[in-house]
Amino acid sequence: MAGLKDKPLRIGIAGLGNVGVGVLQVLDRNGDLIAARAGHSIEVVAVSARDRDRDRGVNLDGIRWVDDARALAGDPTIDVVVELIGGDEGIARELVEKALQAGKSVVTANKALLAHHGVALGRLAASKSVSLGFEASVAGGIPIIKTLREGLAANRVSRISGILNGTCNYVLSTMRESGRDFAGVLSEAQELGYAEADPSLDVDGYDAAHKLAILASVAFGIPVDFDSVYVEGIRNVSHLDVEYAQELGYRIKLLGTAVLTERGIEQRVHPTLVPVTAPIAQVEGVFNAIVVEGDFVGQVMLQGRGAGAGPTASAAVADLIDIAAGRRLPSFIPTDNSGLTTVPIAEHSGASYVRLMVRDQPGVIADITAELRTEKVSVEAMIQRRPSPGNPVPLVFTTHPSQEAALRRALDRIARLGTMLEPPTMFRIEA
Amino acid sequence: MAGLKDKPLRIGIAGLGNVGVGVLQVLDRNGDLIAARAGHSIEVVAVSARDRDRDRGVNLDGIRWVDDARALAGDPTIDVVVELIGGDEGIARELVEKALQAGKSVVTANKALLAHHGVALGRLAASKSVSLGFEASVAGGIPIIKTLREGLAANRVSRISGILNGTCNYVLSTMRESGRDFAGVLSEAQELGYAEADPSLDVDGYDAAHKLAILASVAFGIPVDFDSVYVEGIRNVSHLDVEYAQELGYRIKLLGTAVLTERGIEQRVHPTLVPVTAPIAQVEGVFNAIVVEGDFVGQVMLQGRGAGAGPTASAAVADLIDIAAGRRLPSFIPTDNSGLTTVPIAEHSGASYVRLMVRDQPGVIADITAELRTEKVSVEAMIQRRPSPGNPVPLVFTTHPSQEAALRRALDRIARLGTMLEPPTMFRIEA
Numbered sequence: 001m002a003g004l005k006d007k008p009l010r011i012g013i014a015g016l017g018n019v020g021v022g023v024l025q026v027l028d029r030n031g032d033l034i035a036a037r038a039g040h041s042i043e044v045v046a047v048s049a050r051d052r053d054r055d056r057g058v059n060l061d062g063i064r065w066v067d068d069a070r071a072l073a074g075d076p077t078i079d080v081v082v083e084l085i086g087g088d089e090g091i092a093r094e095l096v097e098k099a100l101q102a103g104k105s106v107v108t109a110n111k112a113l114l115a116h117h118g119v120a121l122g123r124l125a126a127s128k129s130v131s132l133g134f135e136a137s138v139a140g141g142i143p144i145i146k147t148l149r150e151g152l153a154a155n156r157v158s159r160i161s162g163i164l165n166g167t168c169n170y171v172l173s174t175m176r177e178s179g180r181d182f183a184g185v186l187s188e189a190q191e192l193g194y195a196e197a198d199p200s201l202d203v204d205g206y207d208a209a210h211k212l213a214i215l216a217s218v219a220f221g222i223p224v225d226f227d228s229v230y231v232e233g234i235r236n237v238s239h240l241d242v243e244y245a246q247e248l249g250y251r252i253k254l255l256g257t258a259v260l261t262e263r264g265i266e267q268r269v270h271p272t273l274v275p276v277t278a279p280i281a282q283v284e285g286v287f288n289a290i291v292v293e294g295d296f297v298g299q300v301m302l303q304g305r306g307a308g309a310g311p312t313a314s315a316a317v318a319d320l321i322d323i324a325a326g327r328r329l330p331s332f333i334p335t336d337n338s339g340l341t342t343v344p345i346a347e348h349s350g351a352s353y354v355r356l357m358v359r360d361q362p363g364v365i366a367d368i369t370a371e372l373r374t375e376k377v378s379v380e381a382m383i384q385r386r387p388s389p390g391n392p393v394p395l396v397f398t399t400h401p402s403q404e405a406a407l408r409r410a411l412d413r414i415a416r417l418g419t420m421l422e423p424p425t426m427f428r429i430e431a
Numbered sequence: 432m433a434g435l436k437d438k439p440l441r442i443g444i445a446g447l448g449n450v451g452v453g454v455l456q457v458l459d460r461n462g463d464l465i466a467a468r469a470g471h472s473i474e475v476v477a478v479s480a481r482d483r484d485r486d487r488g489v490n491l492d493g494i495r496w497v498d499d500a501r502a503l504a505g506d507p508t509i510d511v512v513v514e515l516i517g518g519d520e521g522i523a524r525e526l527v528e529k530a531l532q533a534g535k536s537v538v539t540a541n542k543a544l545l546a547h548h549g550v551a552l553g554r555l556a557a558s559k560s561v562s563l564g565f566e567a568s569v570a571g572g573i574p575i576i577k578t579l580r581e582g583l584a585a586n587r588v589s590r591i592s593g594i595l596n597g598t599c600n601y602v603l604s605t606m607r608e609s610g611r612d613f614a615g616v617l618s619e620a621q622e623l624g625y626a627e628a629d630p631s632l633d634v635d636g637y638d639a640a641h642k643l644a645i646l647a648s649v650a651f652g653i654p655v656d657f658d659s660v661y662v663e664g665i666r667n668v669s670h671l672d673v674e675y676a677q678e679l680g681y682r683i684k685l686l687g688t689a690v691l692t693e694r695g696i697e698q699r700v701h702p703t704l705v706p707v708t709a710p711i712a713q714v715e716g717v718f719n720a721i722v723v724e725g726d727f728v729g730q731v732m733l734q735g736r737g738a739g740a741g742p743t744a745s746a747a748v749a750d751l752i753d754i755a756a757g758r759r760l761p762s763f764i765p766t767d768n769s770g771l772t773t774v775p776i777a778e779h780s781g782a783s784y785v786r787l788m789v790r791d792q793p794g795v796i797a798d799i800t801a802e803l804r805t806e807k808v809s810v811e812a813m814i815q816r817r818p819s820p821g822n823p824v825p826l827v828f829t830t831h832p833s834q835e836a837a838l839r840r841a842l843d844r845i846a847r848l849g850t851m852l853e854p855p856t857m858f859r860i861e862a
Contacts, residue, residue: 151574
């Protein structure tokens with residue numbers, strides 16, 4: 001093994017938060033094993049972070065400290081820049097661009113950066129014949145990027161769908177298990193450290209949408225385009241919906257789904273009812289899971305920890321091992337030439353779940369079903385409990401597959417019926 | 432894309448059974464997409480199989496027919512030999528050896544060959560600086576070899592455990608769902624084509640053991656060694672066990688497990704009780720699933736179709752794409768230098784499930800528990816139903832973790848008690 005140390009892969013790490021420290025720990029603790037697997041050792045020669053004095057519980061002796069992370073890009077002693085700063089603009093973007101320009105490979109966990117600027121960065125990396133590794137940007141420790149680009153590369157993918165945000169999955173799982181409502185579970189999750197003080201990036205679906213945009217690009221060979229993703233978070237999921245879904249044989253998950261339809265590719269993140277018997281319905285708590293459908297392989301599901309220092313560092317170091325071993329990562333440039341376009345959510349066709357809060361009076365159901373019939377939306381199942389006097393009555397139904405725009409028109413008119421006490425709640429169902 | 436055709440990867444396929452035909456279909460139907468992903472097209476220049484005249488439903492025009500598969504090894508027009516003949520000796524072994532000797536990369540689905548001769552073949556491939564691809568040999572379309580060697584390469588693996596044989600999982604799932612016994616479900620599975628006419632390779636655990644030997648080698652960097660695997664099939668699982676397991680909160684799966692213990696590595700295939708809440712317990716029917724535990728990534732589970740033409744061809748072509756793209760596959764030679772040895776099953780320590788069929792008479796339980804106490808085996812839970820007159824009474828218990836040899840000694844003596852009507856049934860429990 002002595003010879004391996006002669007030509008190590010020299011890396012510079014920008015950002016020493018949880019994940020950056022995790023990368024240092026992986027390389028420290030498993031360095032020998034990694035060197036044996038890669039054929040070369042991986043050596044951290046420089047690090048950069050905001051606060052030099054903070055105690056991070058790792059030994060930085062012998063590692064150069066760089067105040068401005070962007071200096072790593074031009075440093076001739078560094079082969080690969082590991083970008084763990086985050087954010088789709090600012091220093092992270094500048095650093096990645098400069099490093100690629102300088103002919104260095106880059107490994108990043110920055111999903112926002114790739115979701116917004118992935119096309120340009122992928123082309124830049126390809127033009128310089130260097131690797132742009134982003135396994136750590138999606139689903140933490142689950143090697144979904146490698147699986148899509150290499151493990152399942154023989155397949156034409158028709159659909160990829162996943163639980164991409166552990167915070168949302170924790171909140172929804174806990175709502176189901178405890179019967180409590182969104183707000184209470186969220187504040188508990190914040191106390192437990194499972195949700196951020198500002199939870200918007202998670203619970204409004206943007207984090208999952210960043211990841212979905214990357215997955216859709218890799219799975220279908222289309223340009224990564226965050227703006228093509230329809231995004232709807234979980235704030236409107238009530239404990240009533242969780243319970244009715246259960247009664248109808250479903251669980252509610254925040255799924256990111258990219259699917260090839262006759263009209264193009266749908267990319268959407270929204271609360272989704274999945275049959276309780278589907279493998280993905282069993283994935284609870286902070287776990288992530290992704291189901292890929294390929295024409296020869298059928299359905300493959302990967303499940304694991306989607307966040308956290310250890311899993312995310314595991315993914316970032318896997319990219320480094322590929323590079324150290326001389327396995328250049330597949331390029332992140334569009335490969336599809338068929339002119340696939342994004343289908344707007346209004347053109348989505350599928351089954352839906354609807355909950356209406358109605359006043360208990362004669363003719364309500366007749367009014368509602370008349371509006372549905374006008375739009376050719378056909379009801380599959382309906383639940384109405386016996387009302388308790390003076391309380392609004394939940395009227396819940398599922399539809400057979402119908403065009404989203406038609407259902408929306410019907411619900412808009414239903415919302416204006418005098419008997420509605422709340423705006424309608426609608427979630428999509430996936431088989 | 433025209434330039435890609437200029438330097439295709441030229442392959443010869445030996446064996447045109449389901450999987451061989453599947454590979455031809457993948458390359459035919461997804462050739463453009465594969466060329467775009469690999470940067471080079473993959474061209475089948477020769478095939479070899481037993482019967483030239485059989486109609487396989489694929490077009491072989493323009494592909495050279497070779498009567499003796501071994502001739503592919505020396506053919507200068509072939510870059511990679513795809514071995515899909517099967518069997519751990521004979522033509523398959525000769526072909527793979529000769530091809531590697533001749534400096535050709537080899538892709539194979541042959542688990543038996545690798546389980547028995549993997550060390551020599553891995554060293555040969557490494558000495559010739561060529562790739563030996565065997566993704567298709569384990570778990571069909573699930574990219575577990577790539578996941579272990581590349582996706583999770585940053586981790587020290589502590590355990591790998593999986594449902595590696597779809598036939599056994601189908602039989603066990605159907606026993607549970609239908610309440611029927613092994614023999615009836617097996618013959619139905621044979622009629623449906625889910626089990627072979629000679630089911631021994633599957634139901635006696637050997638197929639799973641071949642795969643486990645390969646997985647253990649890759650996960651722990653140890654030499655692949657089929658003889659180190661303890662193998663026990665599912666013939667002794669009765670519908671009673673399935674029901675009692677359920678009552679105790681478990682499902683019975685044929686698991687292949689390789690685990691790092693203080694004394695070395697255990698490699699074992701046997702019916703296993705897993706908690707009904709464990710993700711792997713939810714994997715039913717012909718599906719395979721594998722759980723990997725790594726020190727940084729935690730638990731990752733992969734699930735998919737473990738057999739069949741499409742999934743297995745998907746895996747074989749993935750290896751071909753790596754080779755075509757210039758990504759040499761990691762070598763299949765032992766990387767662990769710590770002198771890890773295999774722990775015999777007698778030294779296994781774990782919880783167990785035991786079912787005894789006893790005569791209903793006073794003192795039986797006292798006799799049994801006395802023998803257990805002598806061997807320091809501690810009972811965790813016990814179930815005894817009210818007996819129906821004249822029938823044997825099932826007495827079922829689970830143990831706290833204990834050494835297997837001690838439990839075996841106790842059961843040997845219990846078996847000789849005059850009150851036992853059948854030999855004891857014992858299965859291991861995994862948390």
